[in-house]
Amino acid sequence: MTAPAALAWAAAACGTDLHPVRPLPGGTHAATTLVRTGDGRQLVLRTFPPGDPAVHREADVLARLAGLDGLAPALVAADPDGTHAGRPAILVTRVPGRPDITPADPYRWAERLGRVLARIHAGDPTGRRRVIPAEPAAYLPAAVRDGWATLAGAPEVLTHHDFWSGNTLWTGAELTGVVDWSGAARAPRGFDVSWCRLDLVLLYDPAVADAFTTAYGPVDDLALWDTYAAGRAARDVEDWSPNYVELGRTDLTPTTLRRRLTDWTRRLVP
Numbered sequence: 001m002t003a004p005a006a007l008a009w010a011a012a013a014c015g016t017d018l019h020p021v022r023p024l025p026g027g028t029h030a031a032t033t034l035v036r037t038g039d040g041r042q043l044v045l046r047t048f049p050p051g052d053p054a055v056h057r058e059a060d061v062l063a064r065l066a067g068l069d070g071l072a073p074a075l076v077a078a079d080p081d082g083t084h085a086g087r088p089a090i091l092v093t094r095v096p097g098r099p100d101i102t103p104a105d106p107y108r109w110a111e112r113l114g115r116v117l118a119r120i121h122a123g124d125p126t127g128r129r130r131v132i133p134a135e136p137a138a139y140l141p142a143a144v145r146d147g148w149a150t151l152a153g154a155p156e157v158l159t160h161h162d163f164w165s166g167n168t169l170w171t172g173a174e175l176t177g178v179v180d181w182s183g184a185a186r187a188p189r190g191f192d193v194s195w196c197r198l199d200l201v202l203l204y205d206p207a208v209a210d211a212f213t214t215a216y217g218p219v220d221d222l223a224l225w226d227t228y229a230a231g232r233a234a235r236d237v238e239d240w241s242p243n244y245v246e247l248g249r250t251d252l253t254p255t256t257l258r259r260r261l262t263d264w265t266r267r268l269v270p
Contacts, residue, residue, distance in 0.1 A: 095177030
């Protein structure tokens with residue numbers, strides 16, 4: 001539920017009346033609301049927990065993306081510290097489409113995800129923060145720790161940082177938007193690719209993930225990146241269930257997600 005203070009701030013930023021339309025699905029970190037201005041425009045208002053730096057990052061990257069040829073929202077206003085909205089808040093244009101993680105043809109759907117991610121990675125990463133640390137986390141699999149120099153030293157691109165199917169919007173069978181840019185950063189391309197592949201394995205199976213990668217293009221050390229993504233997810237994959245359930249995959253219970261992740265990890269690390 002978006003707080004009245006945030007709605008009042010957004011209205012003042014627009015210079016017009018603002019009316020909430022409905023909450024938008026796709027994540028639990030931020031409260032996301034579709035709003036309508038007095039002149040009929042539809043915008044998206046997102047508020048974050050106090051002290052969260054997400055708005056600082058997202059406002060910066062959206063200004064640099066300049067709409068990404070219509071695939072990314074345009075920045076309308078931001079209150080990064082929550083000075084006026086009561087908590088960090090950002091107001092952006094609405095990108096057409098809705099989340100769709102239950103496509104009629106998962107393979108063609110995955111191919112579209114791959115092609116769009118390749119477009120994102122073609123952007124200029126200059127000035128973005130770097131998200132691959134110099135040393136691997138202790139909880140990661142031994143294979144990843146042993147190969148860390150290879151992963152951390154790979155060429156960097158502009159990454160979305162949380163590129164999974166729930167952060168994409170669709171109109172029919174066409175991918176029309178990518179949202180939630182607060183984590184955008186410099187990183188090797190395998191960072192985003194392996195994260196999305198893991199999402200597709202959890203939703204469907206490795207064959208769908210491979211269709212995504214074929215459409216995206218070659219990625220060096222893909223098996224090692226896959227193992228890295230699986231290691232990152234191992235701590236809290238059960239917590240992802242509400243995101244999937246909200247978007248229609250009620251079968252993806254915490255138990256099911258843990259089982260699928262375990263099966264995938266065993267395939268990667270026999």
